[in-house]
Amino acid sequence: xxxxxKIAIITGAGSGFGAGIARKFAAEGAHVIVSDIxxxxxxxxxxxxxxxxxxxNVADRADVEKLRDIAAAAGPVDIIVNNAGVTHLPSATEDxxxxxxxxxxxxxxxxxxxxxxxxxxxxxxxxxGNILNIASTAGVSPRPGLSWYNASKGWVIxxxxxxAVELAPAGIRVNALNxxxxxxxxxxxxxxxxxxEVRAKFLSTIPLGRFSTAEDMGNAACFLCSDEASMIxxxxxxxxxxxxx
Numbered sequence: 001x002x003x004x005x006k007i008a009i010i011t012g013a014g015s016g017f018g019a020g021i022a023r024k025f026a027a028e029g030a031h032v033i034v035s036d037i038x039x040x041x042x043x044x045x046x047x048x049x050x051x052x053x054x055x056x057n058v059a060d061r062a063d064v065e066k067l068r069d070i071a072a073a074a075g076p077v078d079i080i081v082n083n084a085g086v087t088h089l090p091s092a093t094e095d096x097x098x099x100x101x102x103x104x105x106x107x108x109x110x111x112x113x114x115x116x117x118x119x120x121x122x123x124x125x126x127x128x129g130n131i132l133n134i135a136s137t138a139g140v141s142p143r144p145g146l147s148w149y150n151a152s153k154g155w156v157i158x159x160x161x162x163x164a165v166e167l168a169p170a171g172i173r174v175n176a177l178n179x180x181x182x183x184x185x186x187x188x189x190x191x192x193x194x195x196x197e198v199r200a201k202f203l204s205t206i207p208l209g210r211f212s213t214a215e216d217m218g219n220a221a222c223f224l225c226s227d228e229a230s231m232i233x234x235x236x237x238x239x240x241x242x243x244x245x
Contacts, residue, residue, distance in 0.1 A: 002226040004029030007077050009067065009119075011058050011111065012084030014041025017134060017182060020214020021081055021221045023049055028222055030079070033071045037084070058084050058111035064118050076126060079225045080119055082112045083134040090145035101148050108152035112159060120167065129172040130225050133160050134217075137180045137240045153178075157236045164234030173233040175224045180240035182212035208241030 008025050012018040014036030022032045026049035036042035039055030046053035054070050057063045071077050086107045088100040112133055123129025138146060139153030160176040167174060181202065203209055220239045223229055238244050 001029040002222060002228065003079075006030040006079055006225075007033070007071065007075050008079035008081065008225070009033040009035060009071055009077055010081040010083055011035045011056070011115070012037075013081075014038045014045055017179060017212075017214055017217040018081070018083040019045050020216075020218040021083060022051065022218075024215070024218025024222050025079075025225075026051060028226075031074055033067070033074065033077075035067055035084075058082075058115060059106035061114050061118075064111075064114045068118050076122065077119060078128070079130045079132070080115055081132045081134070081221060081225070082115055084111055085134060085136075087146065087149040090143075092145070093147045096148055104148055104152050108149075109155050109159075112156065116163065120172065123167075123172045124170045127171040129167075129170075131163065131167075131172065131174045132221055132225055133174070133176040135160065135176040135178050135236055137178050137238060137244050140178055140236070140238070141244045160236060161234045168233055173229075175229075175233060176236040177217060177220055177224070178236050178238045178240060178244070179212040179217055180206055180243045182214065182217070206241040206243045207245065210241060212239055212241070 003025055008030045010018050010022050010032060013022040013034040022034055022045055025032050032049055032051035033054055034042045034046040034051045035054045035056045037057050042053040052074055054067050056067045084107055086103055088096050133156050135156040136153040138150040139157045142150035157176055160174055164174040216239050220237060
């Protein structure tokens with residue numbers, strides 16, 4: 001029960017890594033606000049873990065403020081996990097459409113800006129708070145053909161470190177996780193196509209020989225958001241089976 005009586009908001013929690021983090025947090029005693037742009041998916045996960053579902057486009061300020069107001073009914077928020085993310089299909093940089101680029105900027109970058117601006121004032125008032133951003137090994141060791149996704153995750157890592165320094169005096173910790181690709185709805189987009197041959201090639205770059213799982217992410221996220229990590233801030237922890245070595 002490392003998160004007993006904590007209230008946590010997890011974005012993009014209707015599937016994939018976000019759902020895994022939500023399940024782990026609930027198992028460790030937290031009340032989880034399950035936020036996702038897919039309301040049905042959010043409701044399904046929330047029902048499973050006795051959480052609160054919220055349909056939210058985290059790239060829209062009005063939706064983020066609505067998320068804040070709904071969460072307030074459960075009590076003061078302790079933890080924010082900015083997990084929502086998108087990518088573009090592997091392709092030459094000149095072939096990535098402007099609409100794909102704009103979506104990456106909105107969901108992977110602007111959403112963290114909006115969530116931070118919306119929730120940090122209350123964290124400062126209480127003198128405590130915990131923000132966990134889901135970045136990627138793509139921001140550390142980029143793969144060809146995903147340049148704008150890679151760049152957005154590099155931004156997340158830098159923003160995490162900068163916010164950690166800025167917000168530490170207010171008692172707020174800010175960390176990130178860098179997963180390698182996992183069995184999530186984004187996997188096919190990362191690989192371009194999902195075939196045994198493509199999977200084998202991808203897995204050959206991961207020393208431990210497997211993808212990140214939702215459980216891996218939940219365990220790492222739980223540690224960084226618990227009091228056990230009270231001296232850790234500004235860290236971008238790799239959960240990647242050794243890929244970035």
